[in-house]
Structures are given as C-alpha cells and as structure tokens.
Amino acid sequence: EIVLTQSPATLSLSPGERATLSCRASQSLSSSLAWYQQKPGQAPRLLIFGASNRATGIPARFSGSGSGTDFTLTISSLEPEDFAVYYCQQRSNWPYFGGGTKVEIK
C-alpha cells in the first residue's frame, strides 16, 4: 500500500503570497499524481494530473512538479478564491488520497 503524506496540514498565508504544498509518497509513483482543490460544500476539482499538467481551465498560477516520491503544488500568487483544502492523489492501482492541506487566510 502506497501512503501519501501531505504537509503542512495547514498553511496560513495572505492574498498575493506564494503557496508551496508538499505530497510525499511511501513508494515511487513515477509521475502518476494528481492534485485537487476542494471548497466547503463542493466536490473536489482537478487541478493537476500527471504531476505537472494543468487540467482544462485551471489558471497558470497553479503548477505541479516532482516525480518519484516527492511532489509539490505551487500557487504563485494567492487569489481570494484559492483558500481551500488541497488533496494529492496517486493515480496507480489503488488511487488513495493524501490527508489534505488547508490553505487559510492569515
């Protein structure tokens, strides 16, 4: 079983700041990792697939990087609508999710 560990659990930032979210896998995933954004009362929205590919309609301020066991989601300059919970998900045989990182307004 591949375990995904997201850090930090909570990130307190101000609009305009840069957000860096980490997702670490217990085994190599190659590039089979996705990132999702979830706002209260809404379904998750796909942001990134294949570790670094933006999904359709996702703004360029969102970027993903990494391979193997260490992955990063970067939001270059936080907009008010970006404050939410972010999940990584491995896209392998068992597509488990990480525990999530909450990006909150400082």
Add this chain to the structure above:
Amino acid sequence: QVQLQESGPGLVKPSETLSLTCTVSGRSVTTYYLNWIRQPPGKGLEWIGYIYYSGSTNYNPSLKSRVTISVDTSKNQFSLKLNSVTAADTAVYYCEIAGYWGQGTLVTVAS
C-alpha cells in the same frame, strides 16, 4: 460537457445495504475507469473502488469485503453497493470519471 449525478437513498439503517447510482452524460462509461469516493463529515477523501467497463474491479482493501461496484453500459450508469453499514459509513459519496466529479450525495446511516 461531462456531467455525473449520484442518486439513491439519503438515509440507510445500520446493518442494511447502501445503494447508489451514478448517471453519466456527455461521455461514455466505456472509456474510463469509474470511481466511487467518499468523504465523512469534516474529514478527508477516501477512495472506495473502481470498475472498468469490461467489468474488472479494484476495491479499497479496507472495504473490499463489503463493496460491489457494477456498470450498466446501456444506461451509461455505474453503481455502488456497500453492505452491513454502520454509522462510520456516514459520508458524502461521490462518483468520478477522469477528473470529472458528481456533486456528491450525503448518505446517513442511522436507525
């Protein structure tokens, strides 16, 4: 435009079977892996399992003994059955295909 809609009872009694259906429009279910995911209130996302249109399935080992996912290609739908439910199965249940998600449906397990 791809749309997914979950349907089924919002209240299930303990020990009974939870049954949900996902109706897909804008995309054929014969193209992708069809996933069920759930989220207990205030908690994170838990992958339940998936089915491929051919009928092959893969389930979360923690739920495998209680889960069945099936597909009806003629109706462009896939379904989830979870038996012997307890309060711990109370959650919002989502269906998902290739990054497209349904809005989710809250299922409460209570007598």
